[in-house]
């Protein structure tokens with residue numbers, strides 16, 4: 001059996017992590033994987049998380065199993081953070097999953113089970129692992145235009161034109177905020193139009209929200225997902241706590257299914273728990289428990305929000321610095337979109353050859369499609385990146 005295995009295609013982002021580690025240059029700059037870094041290049045544990053861990057250590061009396069859905073309080077607390085009061089709680093089913101990736105996977109499993117003929121529509125471009133999991137589960141998919149490389153903005157006309165072909169019951173995968181890999185996001189009015197379109201088509205919105213709080217703030221970043229939830233009878237949401245709680249390796253994710261009514265939500269809850277059982281049984285609990293403790297304790301929550309806000313403002317400052325630097329060096333405003341983008345990422349619009357040149361000549365690592373992780377920069381390295389971009393011919 002094992003002799004028959006073929007090499008699997010390497011994940012572009014993970015491959016880049018490896019290449020960066022192996023580069024002996026001391027002044028190399030990592031703008032690859034989407035992990036938050038402070039000005040010293042560290043990914044610290046948030047103080048609110050440390051404090052929750054301390055409390056958990058002294059209060060926890062057992063490591064016995066939770067439930068297949070995880071702790072229901074986690075689903076409620078994180079569901080409230082994402083959805084606010086956009087939809088009645090009794091229409092929400094939720095299960096804890098191993099990270100946001102686990103939630104994406106379980107959502108697609110649910111789709112395969114409940115709507116095997118449905119097609120999933122994905123933004124072009126999207127997070128590469130979306131496409132990989134869709135392929136692995138053999139789900140039919142189609143891309144919709146999303147990003148205009150020439151302007152660095154959302155190609156909203158192209159998006160709507162492509163989504164016009166969505167059939168009833170199809171899934172439309174949307175990034176809740178901080179689009180990965182482009183950094184270009186829908187405006188409030190555009191979310192309304194997308195909601196109109198999905199409603200008119202009788203399609204199902206599937207929102208992946210992995211960066212809530214990294215863009216314009218916790219509530220602002222959830223505006224799109226809340227608008228959809230308030231309007232549509234059914235919806236799926238894959239959420240991650242990796243980035244906004246900085247607990248990447250704890251694998252804390254949540255899959256929410258919004259059903260038309262409480263009875264359907266109950267059945268969905270049972271089905272999601274069943275799917276967890278088939279795939280991994282009980283979801284990881286440690287990270288999810290920390291999140292619940294933070295969200296339900298006034299002091300911890302305030303501390304976490306403050307830390308998150310500091311991270312967000314730091315990334316915004318770096319965006320502005322990079323856009324300013326490029327305005328001076330290029331004598332043009334063609335890179336202003338970097339300051340308008342939100343979240344960790346921006347797609348710069350460099351060719352693969354230019355990306356390669358920056359890596360070879362300057363030790364700057366970004367994903368091959370020219371996605372940079374803004375948090376990988378600091379005040380000292382911004383001018384280095386800007387100079388390298390201009391040298392590479394951008």
Ligand code: LMR
Pocket residue numbers: 013032033034035127129180
């Ligand atoms: C990224 O896009 O870099 C992150 O979401 C990390 C990952 O798993 O790819």
